[in-house]
Amino acid sequence: MSWEENVRKVVPYTPGEQPKIKNIIKLNTNENPYPPAPAVAAALKEMDVDDFRKYPDPTCSRLVDAIADFYKVDKSKVFVGVGSDDVLAMAFLTFFNSDKPVLFPDITYSFYDVWAKLFGIPFEQLPLKDDFTIEPSDYYRENGGIVIANPNAPTGIEMDANALEEIIKRNSDVVVIVDEAYVDFGGKSVLPLIDKYDNLLVVQTFSKSRSMAGMRIGYAFGCEKLIKYLSDVKFSFNSYTMNKPSLELGALAIEDEEYFNETRDKIIATRERVKPLLKELGFEFADSKTNFIFAKHSEKSGKEIFTALRERGIIVRRWDAPRISEYLRISIGTDEEMDKLIAALKEILER
């Protein structure tokens, strides 16, 4: 017998490319085009390196308190992790231990099925409707848990708030995770519902609206009991997941509400300006409430456009997957970057 027989064999998630080439326009991983809040740069220069020799605060109180203050919730209802991926992985491990399948859409964040397979969780992917919206009644059935990204990725479509609440309400016997990675760009958060439904976990991230993808900070809200269960699992996995720079710089980033509003509004304005320009070029897409647009062209294939953009130094994201292979997911960059994108697309489509 070989040790290989007892290895957990998995097909890992493939993250979007992080090319090391300079001067590309990177619109493939929904990063924020603006730098983090100014206090982050200042604090980095002041940070006491001698302090790195000691373990960080395992309770992450500096960061948890800042998040609790910003969202006006009690700190006992806040959980933090190494990006929302870490938070979601811990949540799958903690809450999805039923024999019944966990439910999520067929087109959504492509890590959900990877976590389910990793932990041996049964799951079913429920098809979105042809217009890529979710049919709420699909989720009115026995299940082992539910995960809904809202707004959904990579479609960018937001679900009706009442319909989402109805799903949470009708599934009080399982945990419902609402993944709000993109909610700050015009979506409506279900955060106020955590006091009404003890089965609701709301997950958010610093990677998009707070310009901190490189620092790996995610967080979640839920009733105190739910967060306690999640923390127990986290403390059974790794006591100290957040390093000192994450805790301090993350707290500073969230404390600057003015800068947050300003950069978020700029991204929304750019997105709204770009929408009609893309339509003029023959692109079709649902209304996006995120910092990306998920679009297909009426004539030219997604793959062709993807390749032609890449040749021009512009990287967007595309999946060779059923139903979405003609689509491109285009992150919203600065106005200048988007103008270059539009110019490149004009060139590509007019040939």
Add this chain to the structure above:
Amino acid sequence: MSWEENVRKVVPYTPGEQPKIKNIIKLNTNENPYPPAPAVAAALKEMDVDDFRKYPDPTCSRLVDAIADFYKVDKSKVFVGVGSDDVLAMAFLTFFNSDKPVLFPDITYSFYDVWAKLFGIPFEQLPLKDDFTIEPSDYYRENGGIVIANPNAPTGIEMDANALEEIIKRNSDVVVIVDEAYVDFGGKSVLPLIDKYDNLLVVQTFSKSRSMAGMRIGYAFGCEKLIKYLSDVKFSFNSYTMNKPSLELGALAIEDEEYFNETRDKIIATRERVKPLLKELGFEFADSKTNFIFAKHSEKSGKEIFTALRERGIIVRRWDAPRISEYLRISIGTDEEMDKLIAALKEILER
């Protein structure tokens, strides 16, 4: 039915205290008393905050390459994670999927049984001999995997290199993890054996000998195939576990071999100087090859001494656990800190 029925319920690991009080002498979590390598402070001031808006390199190549260079191994044999706890958690999840029990000593790093319980891995804790050494032949039997901390914690005792190799050799059908968190303080690493035994995973950390506990960096070595399996599971859990400061500052810390040798030698010298002083005061302990001493007093109870030290602002570690409740684990601090410890102990023991 309630969602609570499908929650994974665990009793988490309890980390050593991280008190927020100033001016204490902290000898409870085996942190390094010296700051990280000078290049770390310099790089922190130069770090480009704008870069934080983008995701880090998921392959962690900057850090992996630096570790591979330092240890002169191929980078395909290196794995990195958020502290050695993250590396060990991933390794348990990846390699220990047998119905047979994973074996480790009854007195060892107290996270091993927590991970086993978290993932539902059967395990057996094999009693150390009365002198707290490992009986190698205990591990010559059918099992689902083996974990040995060497030097062991909290005993500080190093196992004979040949005996350890024999365990690895006789268990070629399972993965043997050798946790070398403390190896730099005078122990002998089994790293050279990874080319001889494809079932060996060697785990080390930046938290002790490299003064970077606050940055959360751990790493592991194994044959290419072993590391590939581990990476696949890691990429099924979280694509980006290491943030940008960890990758850059970790690489710089490992590149300064001179500073590493100098601070490590200082800690070893302090430890050797303190040993006879503790013996004079009536403490008994095995020969430590780590940055701590695990000692009990011939007359006074461990709990009493622990409490009396704490009243004097000196924190050491103690477990209310079978066989070791009379012991104190005392981290090696600076010479000045250890002199204050000895003075406090004199006061406590002479009353």
